[in-house]
Amino acid sequence: MKLKLITDVSRSFLIARWKQTLVAAIGVTFSITMFIALLSFMAGLNDLLDGLILNRTAHIRLYNEIKPSKLQPVDLSEIYKGYYNFVNSIKPKNEKAAIYNTGAIINTLNKDSRVLGIAPKITAQVFFNVGAIDLTGVINGIDAEAENLFFKFSDYVISGNYMDLKNIPNSIIMGKGAAEKMLANIGDVIQVTTARGDRIQLKVVGYFQSGIRDIDNIQSYASISTTQKLLGESDGYITDIQVKLKDILLAPALAKQYSRLFDVDATDIQTANAQYETGSFVRTLISYAVGITLLIVAGFGIYNILNMMIYEKMDSIAILKATGFSGKDVHRIFLTIALSIGIFGGLLGLLLGFGLSAIIDQIPFVTASLPTIKTYPVDYNPAFYVIGGIFSIATTYMAGFFPSRKASKIDPVIIIRGK
């Protein structure tokens, strides 16, 4: 009942000054709209940029690095244990870059509940033969299905079907840059020379474009069996095991664990790509700062308008008090006015923010380096809407609090006697 009376009085004050109210509400609407659009766009862009690297990077990469052995025979000797042993000119042992016992490792990883999936890989250094010239390149032997499932391989295959790698024997998906240099069209057969001097012919079934030119000039993809044949290696030959985890945050700990367990080298994504996380964080911080600044400016607008309204309504406040409304009632009336502006303006702002995001989402954004992107990226994260809503109410409450308190402290005697 009492609440109804207060909202009733507030509404009448609002309607009597609807133009001012509208201006105040538009201020809130504008800032919330921009807040939502800015954050959605920024987050979309962040995801895109992070995705460029992170989507295609294994959370943990297991490999066998060629390096000199840490322990030389003399270190193992019982006799020389207490001595400082100096061995000069140590060279790495002639061993394969392959991981030993891959079958067992893959089985163990597949059983680990923290692992989302694994994709084996072979890296092979080759020369692409174009007439008299040899271009250096790298052929990645991959399991096309696993690679697509965990690392979105098909997103980067701009023409041709990635499954042809598996279905057509001796096939290759060439990096766009390398293919252009070789004038290799889809269906053409190209010749590659391996590091050991063997020559093999491969059929081009597609182009690959990552958006990073250096990669596109060098990298190409073939199936695991094709690559093994290329290198003249047996079935179990795998140089990399890429692990995708359910929780990316576990990567550093698990990398250490796997490294010990399987006696291989392991790199986690955080260590390998620390700069991307920093970049995302700073971009997000900037967009929040801009959004909140907009809201605070809108808050000052409300503060001003309420102050003006209170000066105009001095007489009304005085008479309300003289006829039995307490200071608390007056305070509530003006807070209700402020909050109505906030809620109405905020809701409209959320809707318009969604609309603006949807429009940004439709704007064409075609760039050669990002083959999968056709329009500007937008992240429709509900959290932004929740934050925007809470902030619009909080700012208007703050903006309304002090003018309302001033109104509640008006002494009716001074106003009425002043006439």
Next chain:
Amino acid sequence: MKDKILDALKISKYFHDPATVKVIKEISFSVMKGEFVSIIGKSGCGKSTLLYILSTMDTSYEGELFLDGQSMKNRIESDLAKVRNEKIGFVFQFHYLLNEFSVLKNVMLPGLKLAKFTDKEVEQRAYDKLKILGIQSEALKYPNQLSGGEKQRVAIARSLINDPLIIMGDEPTGNLDKKNSEVVFHIFQELAQEFNQSLLIVTHDNEFAQKTNRIIEMEDGRIIRM
């Protein structure tokens, strides 16, 4: 005419700005039920100041004030607001109607605040009060569509809505022409005689005061005639 409605005991008030001046000097008097009392005096004699103390709006005074037998000293602001709402009706020199509300709503507001009756009942009562004042036909108009005399009558209707113990007026006819002043006076008289309503009116219109039950004359912060 036995019940004391309002009782002032040795009320004094000081103004401190720019220098401390005692503007009300130990005033004591009381108003009985159904009495029509007027306070007169020259400008600056403190009569309005006294009225605002009696109305509980001004709380910085010395002495004791009893309304309906209850002391008004040392009460909190919201408590006093409640007293004003329930027991005191106000009529000011300037009508002080809220332009955002219709005449009817203006009259209803103190009633809605009191919440003793339902909204419907308050509306019915507001109509009744407007009828007593002969302006029920203007109920749905807005205050800025009314003449000065009509506005003042609406203000009187508003002061009556909660059946107050006492109606206080600060120069209620000060802004009105002779004809309208007479109308307002007759309304007050009618309220006193027919409804046994107590009234305490501050005025400097001697003609108006002569017709009331009792005149309290003030000079220089003191009562010189009662």
